[in-house]
Amino acid sequence: MLIRLAKLCLISGVSGVFWSGSPRERMFRVMSRFLSNATNRIDAKGRVSVPSAFRSVLAQHNVQELYCFQDFVFPAISVGGPDLLERFERQIAAEDPFSPDANEMSLLIHGGGVFMKLDAEGRLMVTDFIRGFTGISDEVTFVGRADHFQLWQPQAFVAAQAQARGERKLAGKRS
Amino acid sequence: MLIRLAKLCLISGVSGVFWSGSPRERMFRVMSRFLSNATNRIDAKGRVSVPSAFRSVLAQHNVQELYCFQDFVFPAISVGGPDLLERFERQIAAEDPFSPDANEMSLLIHGGGVFMKLDAEGRLMVTDFIRGFTGISDEVTFVGRADHFQLWQPQAFVAAQAQARGERKLAGKRS
DNA sequence: GTGCATCCCATTGACGCCCATATGGTCCCA
């Protein structure tokens, strides 16, 4: 199933193309991707601050509502603007509505997705939806992924990163 | 020292491709690679001066923001201009965006990368992001790598250098 | 009422911006 989904995403261009805009804007956009990672604490009320750098990227794209869904590959929640969902939906619409692929895709992006809003201080509620899927308990690692960002359980992120690095080393690839 | 560095670059196989530009500019560029190494101290606030020679290379390429990422091979932070990140992204775009390889690559260069800025005096903050990965505590060795430079824990750099020299010697005997 | 989410304000600790000092090297001129 993952492979089929991967093909869907390939076509929808999740990680290839970012937001629309002129070349001039694309120049500027280089500086406004989701990048780096940071770990913040969850307070007694279950809130966590989204890193300032990520918030300013959201602001630059006038994103008010956040679309969150359970990542297809990693035990992480992926977060982006509504355009992220729209891209998925365009992809579904492009093919046979009754195909298994479209069905599974919809199951994941609609059934496994929610809209969230930040409070006035730029914090979001860490719901059971997030906790259950990621294993997050008292700390959240925010991970930039260019056109979106992800919420990870800190140790899980470190482990995934280490594994990715190890596989690159094995493959003998150089920077 | 220059001889030592020449060897190091030879061993590590620095690629021949640098920044884009005209032949005229390429002539000039020869003088503006990151070369040599230097060890500076971290002050009480966790800052360290980037060697002047490196700063002038950055200035010649109008690099304002530094892209830093955790090296794939060594326990070092690699630092370059935004073009470094773009090169990685082109590499990702060139292959199936949702292959495990591309996904891991994104996890490393986006999730494991940061943009940093120098202060007015040409210093950068040595964050936990850097310390944790390199083992740096109170001193930083800056190592030129032609189109980028690296931050090393001083002893780790000496050790890696020694090992590389040793392997080079062995290779020399065989051939 | 009781539980939960939102709004608002307070605290504090980190980082950016600015200026001061030390240190080593170069150049000029007697």
Add this chain to the structure above:
DNA sequence: TGGGACCATATGGGCGTCAATGGGATGCAC
């Protein structure tokens, strides 16, 4: 040729601002 002025770099530290966090108060639903 030797001494001293001058300069660039590295380093130290004060201070204001802002992000991250904590917690009270209010509104809403069950």
